[in-house]
Amino acid sequence: MLAYTKTQRGIELPQTADFDLDQTLNCGQCFRWYAGEKGSYFGIVAGKWLRISADSETKTIVFHNTTEEEFEKIWIPYFDLEMDYGAIRRSLSDLDPVLACAAQYAPGIRILRQDPWEALCSFILSQNNNIPRIKGIVERLCQTFGDPVPGGYRFPEAKRLAKLSVEDLAPLRCGFRAKYLCSAAQLVENGTVSLSELETMPIEQARESLMQITGVGPKVAECALLYGWHRLECFPMDVWMKRAMAYLFPGKKIEDFGRYAGIAQQYIFHYSRQNSQVFDGFIKK
DNA sequence: GCCCAGGTATAAA
DNA sequence: TTTATACATGGG
16 A cells, blocks of 8 residues: 555655656656746646645655545546556666666656546647647646636546637647647547547557547657556657667667556656767767 | 757658 | 658747
């Protein structure tokens, strides 16, 4: 069982190497968390506003003003707190020495269990885009079409977006991606793409299913399945990652990373971005 | 102003 | 089947 304590501030969790807020919330897997004071973050998940911070005095992660019930129901699953990322990191490290090196750069990364629909939309909006702007678009999407909740807005349901036209989405200023969002909403709403079935569907089939949506290619499908459906075997590949793989793991295939390939991918992504030697090795054409 | 962003659809080779 | 371009917008 997960060891947490209830205090005046909320719920507190002993700080470990396996959970780092910056690495987890600032790595491009989610777009609705904002940095607050003193290294804290705030965001809205499942209609609940949360402030979360690391307290170096008490050596705890603090989930502020949270009830036990809410913590159990929302935050444990969302932050995937019952999965042993330390064990996964060690087993991945045993697989390959270069991967072991990469893992050291972001040992505190966790793969969030985001809402599948929100993740799908977020990664549709992420294509050929940068993170600050993606965040802005997602925020406008929620403010414009999401139901209000204390602290902000929910992410709008597919049902709501399915009624909208490309013109209706103009306030988002998301450019050519508006028609992609419409396509996603309509295919989900008319049942062509079943959000619930994607959790257990064979991965190849799941990928094909998502790619029926106009604007969802292999990269977006892989990101959505990894970050939205927690399909950890998924390994988002872009030009950058292809080069990183060729440079760091010549001859190695994604399957070699096993069922936690997606976590390996996050380690590699962070490592490549932070290590200038690796960067110079493959990014300059 | 200029470059470009964790891509994809579409039209040529 | 592989390789080039346009795409909308705005952050840096």
